[in-house]
Amino acid sequence: MRQSTEHRIQRGQVLLAHPLLEDQNFQQSVILLADHDEQGTVGFVLNDPLEYTLPQALEGAWPALPLHVGGPVDQDSLFYLHCRPDLIPGAHSIDGFLHWGGEYDVMHEMLTRGLLHAGHIRFFAGYSGWSPNQLNQEIDEGSWAIIPGNTVNCLSYQADLYQALKGHLPPDFRLWSNAPKEPTLN
Numbered sequence: 801m802r803q804s805t806e807h808r809i810q811r812g813q814v815l816l817a818h819p820l821l822e823d824q825n826f827q828q829s830v831i832l833l834a835d836h837d838e839q840g841t842v843g844f845v846l847n848d849p850l851e852y853t854l855p856q857a858l859e860g861a862w863p864a865l866p867l868h869v870g871g872p873v874d875q876d877s878l879f880y881l882h883c884r885p886d887l888i889p890g891a892h893s894i895d896g897f898l899h900w901g902g903e904y905d906v907m908h909e910m911l912t913r914g915l916l917h918a919g920h921i922r923f924f925a926g927y928s929g930w931s932p933n934q935l936n937q938e939i940d941e942g943s944w945a946i947i948p949g950n951t952v953n954c955l956s957y958q959a960d961l962y963q964a965l966k967g968h969l970p971p972d973f974r975l976w977s978n979a980p981k982e983p984t985l986n
Contacts, residue, residue: 809836809935812895812949815843816965821943825872828962831928832881832954834900835892841930844870844881844900846954847961854923861912866957870924880907881954882921898954922955945969 815831826845835842848869854862858878870879881900885891887910891902910916930938938944947968958964 809833809841809939809946811836811893812898814846814947814949814952814965815944816947816962816969818943818945819966819969823943826928826943830952830961830965831871832894832898832949832952834881834894834898834927836935838932840932841935843928843930844868844879844924845928846952847958849957850925857925860908862908863911865911865918865921865923868922868924868957870926871928873927873929875926877926878904879924879927880921881924882907882916883955884910884916884920887915895949898949919955922957942972 811833813833815829815833817826817829817831819828821827821829829848830846831843832846833841833843845868850857850867850869852867853864854867855864857867869875879900880902881894881898882888882891882902883897883899885893885899885902888899888902888907891899893899907916907921911921935944939946945968947965951965951968952961
């Protein structure tokens, strides 16, 4: 077991799951940290697409944009990352460029009017959440590696994102980086 240390967790950082992480919700996950404070941490899984588009999952008129699993918490709710706080008031800044949330009705109107495009916004069902100090404990246990957020385009989906980023894993993780998602099926 590793010695416990206080990690410098910040908004905009990206978590890479340990290649052998057994939690089904987070196997080979890449997670953007959208918020972190004394009340806990919120993030969104960047590499878990759903088979549904917005109009298939939501009522009303929506453009045919993809929907992703943001995490296991509150999966009946829609969350969104975007780079247009000028069009979506009330958004929370992640790193000055990326934002999350904001006024839902305004966002929907901007989408239907064609002012927001696929490269501006990304949608998630649910989010990933950690209580205070929980993420530090999981990092100490070796479940996650932290990499800089600017290594990932968080507004576009990349099918092999985990594989593309595994070079950023710490040396003790890299040994396992070619392991299959389900090692018992190998």
